Amino acid sequence: MSRKLWHFPGGLHLPDNKAMSTGRPSGQSAIPQRLIIPLQQHIGAPAKPLVAVGDRVLKGEMLAKPEGYVSAPVHASSSGTVLAIEEHPVPHPSGLSAPCIIIETDGEDRWAELAPHPDYRQLDPSELRNIIRDAGIVGLGGAGFPAFIKLNPGSRVAIDTLILNGAECEPYITCDDMLMRERAEEVIYGARIMRHALQAKQCLIGIEDNKPEALAAIQDALAHIDDKSIEAVQVPTRYPTGGEKQLIKILTGKEVPSQGLPIDIGIVCHNVATAASVHRAVDLGEPLISRLVTITGHGAAEPQNVEVRIGTPIAGLLEQAGGVNTAPHRLLMGGPMMGFELKNAELPVIKTTNCLLLASAEDSPERGPGRACIRCGACAEVCPALLLPQQIYWYARAKDFDKAQDYNLFDCIECGCCAYVCPSNLPLVQYYRFAKTEIWAQERDKKAADKARERHEFRVFRQDREKEERAAKHKAKAKAVKKNSDEDTKKAAIQAAMERAKAKREAAGIEPKNTENLTEAQRQQIAEAEERRQAMKDQNTSSTAKKEANEE
């Protein structure tokens, strides 16, 4: 049973503060009056609304469909009426608003018709992926990447190992812990479906050793379900073990290549909660409309885990979950190491809301005074990516982004270990995010500039080509005109001479002789001759005209 484990470099032992929120069994939140469902709760393109204001929707009904490949649909998490489709503040580090579908619930919580698939083995992987995609399942560990994409290895690689991430290394957060304790079979069922979709040889569930109850529950369920290809593995508690690359290293000894994906080394990693929701989507036909959320911190009166409908406003949820202590606190989404602060509690719970941390001064003390970097290297010692954070900081600060990239800025996973140990209290991660954003912006600008330059160059090329073509045409035309005009002048000269002669004759009053006293018969003869001439003349002109037309 003891499996060989490896180590990842760096990392920290942090006070985990998890026991705080595991004392109570998970609760179920009530249906809020309004659900605020953002169209983008995942990495990728926002979903496209399928409903209009005023529509009645049922629980589990798709409200918006995915737009493009990297996208995910969103569903109604209870029944009601679409009240509005408008911008609403959403939980995001930027604190900005984004389009949301707002539903006034009717309290009936009536399900739409569901389409369960009792035997996943009957489905081929691509059918499974479609079901998972249509269920709106995204990575529930925090990243929110559409899960079906990570279940699509393509034809290029065979997947050796599916890893389920139950490490949950961030302090305070216990939603995965509680899920594994209370709904271990769901995780295992999900793991089996995922393994089938990936055709993976084995599945490992990594659980940190500060969660013995979760490990026991999973092992119990495994014994019960009796699937030899799935194994629960206890890993040492060390932040950031729950990082995808770190957990893969611990369990397999392999390193995900820089700028690469786990799939490049035949590994796929999903969160345990994602697995549970895959089970619900396939076996029960339920889309992702709720999740376990940890409500904790010294600001929370009764720290606990709650199953919350996606779109539930945080303020009401907190009130329901025992309320808030009076001591001043900040509201964080996620853990203290990688979470971000929310401006207010009017925001909704979304698919990636794993934890609401009501951080009092005890949980998140005021930072000491910031000082200059003394290059002590404490940051490099704890960096799980083996970077030199002190050097990257130096260059990011100096806005020397090329140098920052030379020192592999983009291998930084923003785990925050460096900033945690920095004796100078520098907000290092903030500098790295700043540098990354600036570099992305520069690249966008560069791409735009490249495109503009390409367009300009093509325009110049096209103008030149047209100019040349026009010139060539002119030349050809001029040549043709010259040829034509030679003949024309001749003809014109003859005609002019003839006309001149005629005019002369008319002017001189010269008429043919002996035409005054003619007999009737003679006149008749002359008229006939005139007619013939005229006819011949007409014929001649028309043939010339035809000839000319042909020449044209």
Add this chain to the structure above:
Amino acid sequence: MSAVLPSSPHVHGPNAVSKVMHQVSLALIPALIAYTWLFGWGVVLNVLIAATVALASEALVLKLRDRPVMATLADGSALVTALLLAIALPPLAPWWLTTLGVAFAIILAKQLYGGLGYNPFNPAMIGYVVLLISFPLEMTSWLAPGELREGALSFAGAVSYVFTGNLPGMTGLDSLTMATPLDTMKTQLGLELTLNEITASSVFGELGGTGWEVVNGLILLGGLFLLFRRIISWHVPVAMLSSLFLASGLFHLINPDHYAGPLFHLFSGGAMLGAFFIATDPVSGATSDKGRLWFGAGVGLLTFIIRTWGGYPDGVAFSVLLMNMAAPTIDYYTQPRVFGHKRG
């Protein structure tokens, strides 16, 4: 970059620059006590003068630069510079010598570059070298350690000498001073004496110079304390002491009469101070572990070269400054392999 909300992480460990600096100061105390015990009250006067001048000159420049004075003084780095320089100066240095060295170190070598974190050279060593070059006589007038000295020097006597240059009731400083062991070694080796003849003198003890070896031993102890508290990493001290040991050992093996032994090198002059307290200065040294090995090895080797063939009896200060210059280059070539990148 004034983000509306503070960025993650929202928690911070117990590390602080001021804690680091205070531990370094603390680690120097045993050696300072022994130094005072052996070489008299002058050491205490050096420390007091150096500390006062360091804090005052740092405060002055901060005020001129319009930076927070008290918050910056509280980081403790000026005090460390003062202590390091005070322990490196002759035990009976005139007040102006200490003042000049410390003021130069703090004002020119540290604050004019931008203060803590921005100085390319170790400020204490800059101060020391400036004094050594400008005032060679004063800088080499070392008191003899207590047991080798004729007559004691009272606290009042030390004060009088340091501030006025007069030694009450005595003929002169000469009766109290002597050349340092490193100096003696260098001069006498230059006179073609063999090592055995030289070390027979009472100036030399078991490992290094009489008295000196005790001070160096206590500095080693302080250094081990810093290692234990993880204030410094082992890379620089180990690399520096081993390269000094290996270089001196090799030449000692080749010609034991003409080259002092490796233990003498390790326990004389500024070797221990340099290895644990000076070359480990993170600001002016190399930053990666591999870089620190190269940095330390360079300091050790240069120290041996300067001591053996250079113009000065000790070379730690010069070696550290030379390696400070090389640090950015070392950093550039010793970047560690990043996770997920190919090995080698």
